[in-house]
Amino acid sequence: VTLSLRRLRQLDDRYHFLREAAPDLDERCRFTFSAKDNICAAGMEATAGSRILSGYRPPFDATAVRRLREAGGALVGKTNMDEFGFGTFCTNSGFGVPLNPYDTERSCGGSSGGAGAAACLIPDHVAVGVSTGGSIACPASFCGVFGFTPTYGRVSRYGLIDYGNSLDKIGVLSRSCAQTEEAFLAIAGKDERDPTSQAQPPLPAGGRPVRSVAVPVEALQGLSAEVAGAFDGGLARLMGMGADVTEVSMPSLKYAMPAYYVLATTEASTNLARYCGMRWGAREEDVNQGFNDFFSAPRSKEFGAEAKRRVLLGTYCRMVGFRDKYYMKALAVRKMIIAQYEEVFARHDVIATPTMPFVAPRFDDVRAMTPLQNYSADFLTIPPNLAGLPHLSMPCAYAPLPVGLQMTAPHWDEMTLLAFGKEWENGFDFRWPEVEA
């Protein structure tokens, strides 16, 4: 292990990707890893990027953290993120904004932005991230690293501070796909502390060969010129590796985004209910008031604007009179989209799209976006996330900023993606950003 805590602090001073560094680093460890700030590690602050959780130090390790420690990993710190995972550019954290290692005036992507930067900046590092609607793939794309999101239910969520429980998936970002695979194998598997991890079939020993790649035409609309060009180059390389590329139509994907935002915000609005200053969240001084007022004060003060927006949206979607129209309908749409994926997977091994429609944006461009433009930026990462499908974002070109190619496989077929990713990185011309010593 080449990383020292001194080096880590130097990097963080420049790129602000950490929330908290570990107090010490065991140099005999096999590898270093970081955890997104919504993943609990015993004794370290876990705020999920929210000021309302300032000072929360859980007394337990998340299962993923425990398993990586058992595999010989040393936790070096907690990485910054959009508050509770609510964002695409990591500009919604209550604790500053991580800077893109390729260009510090640009975003790392979100919501696992700190993890994207850590994976890019630290060689041989495993950055554990979490994806609800694309929060691993997006920063992987913007930071030029591999970003792997397993099937929903493959990795225990015990110890994860919830955003949308039916969508949240713990995964891995890293410079290397081989290391990504190793870390994934360590954290995957059933866990009695997370019932949703118990339905999974065992991992197969290896992946299937990727012979037939489907490209949904719907994914090719609204791409920036750099991304469109880079993606074409990526497909050419795919074909060079012996795969057939076929355009397919997946018309129901257009409903993925509204369905996702309904489900994610609905679940989030219940998850965030506990942060009211009673047991969780900064406590009001004045206890001689009605509990509604007592609860409202810290929520008003400590939640960021995006968190408030999503709590309001989500609460609205589950109110009597709107519930059937939004929440129940979104559940049905999710099933419909899964069915559409299954149709495509009956004839093709994987689906390929660009990961993001543009390269890492400048912060001033991010500030100029409306919430709807902001949400729309996720239109390529949301569908596999809504369907709970495993997907891998791989660096595919530099324009000159990194562009990601996203590959999606059927449920539980992680090994096909990882086997392909290892083939892909073999001979790929990585360009790591120059970082001052």
Next chain:
Amino acid sequence: MKIGLEMHFQLPTRSKLFCSCPTSSSEPNTAVCETCLGFPGSRPFLNRQAMEMGLVIAKYFRCRIPERTWFSRKTYFYPDLPKNFQITQYEAPIGSDGEYMLDDRRVSIWRVHIEEDPGRIKRVGRSGEEVSLVDYDRSGVPLVEIVTGPDLASPEEARRMVDELLLELRHLVGIQAQDEQVVRCDCNISMGEERVEIKNVQGLRNMERALKAEAQRQEKLLAAGKAVVRETRRYDEERKITMPSREKEAEDDYGYIGEPDLGEFHAAAIAARLCVKETPLLRAQRISRQTGLDVVKARQIVVTSWSLSALFERLCAEIGPEKAAQWTMGPLSSQWAALEGTEDDIVAVLRLDADGTITDAEARRRIAALAGQEVQDADEGEERHELDVLVSRFLDSHPEVVRDYRANPRSANAVIGHVMKEGKGRFHSKEVAEAVRKGIEGRL
């Protein structure tokens, strides 16, 4: 009057519904963990035993049990609720469309579901300076909620139903019924068109009182030509009246969504593996069916004691249902506390009685002895005297019997028949025959 109840009983599991904390504790806030305190990052996992108990109860009510069941989040803000949502069941309760027979009245059971209890708030301190303390030991304790249709006709009937259910559920799943406070009820009552819900009434007695108070209130309103407003009220135990609840109507919107962390359960398949133990009521119904004994009497026997009803079934086989019922509901039930454990001896005594080896009076005396009581001979003497009186009264009015006796001793049969009838089975035929012989021979 229409009354419907939403009853909550604690399921007697050792650990909580979604974590492994114990369900009882001696000090406040000691039976808690990250899950039942709602620590960010913690997660629930289901206590299978609670699910099974709930399913047994659903089966008992002959509910429809769904193939798949799941949990829901009921979101509301309250200081005793660590997550500010309660994990309960909404669209897919473990049981629906069941029924309960309260004597011959059918009470429909709309639904049976399981859910977690919130914590407990305690007000402490002097009046005017009170503070609220929260004890989270109760947070996550498993409850079963049973919802009836509006099929109960009076507060007394409602109370009787809950009272019976306590006994039934104690036998069925071991619910602790000693403390009548164990039940918490939301009571719906309507004297006319609109119904009023009295929320969160603790205990059987309070439930009946609350319903009576509310019935009176509604009656007065209706008598005065005023309308009953549909609303939620609460029962003030001190003042013994119902009052409008402080919570606003809008708070009834709990924004239910599915609980994504627990997954789905194959309720019907789990239920198929579970058997419903015989409860007092079910036993009474079976006894009534098998012996022809009136179901109300059968229930009396079963409710007196579980072991008495077992003895009754043995006696039915030995001496027939009619006699078994006479003995069981008479001398056996009145002394059962002392007799319990001597079943074999009782059966032996009553077998002798049935085949005529001993008299009823003798059998009674022996049973009393089993109960550890000496019976005064006076009792027996009195009976014998009564028998003699009956015989001589008959002989006085029928001198022809004595006259015919020398030629035809069978003329005595008329006397025996009459006395047996008069004695209504109190005297044994051998006793009567002996008394008649003596009576006639004394007049010859």
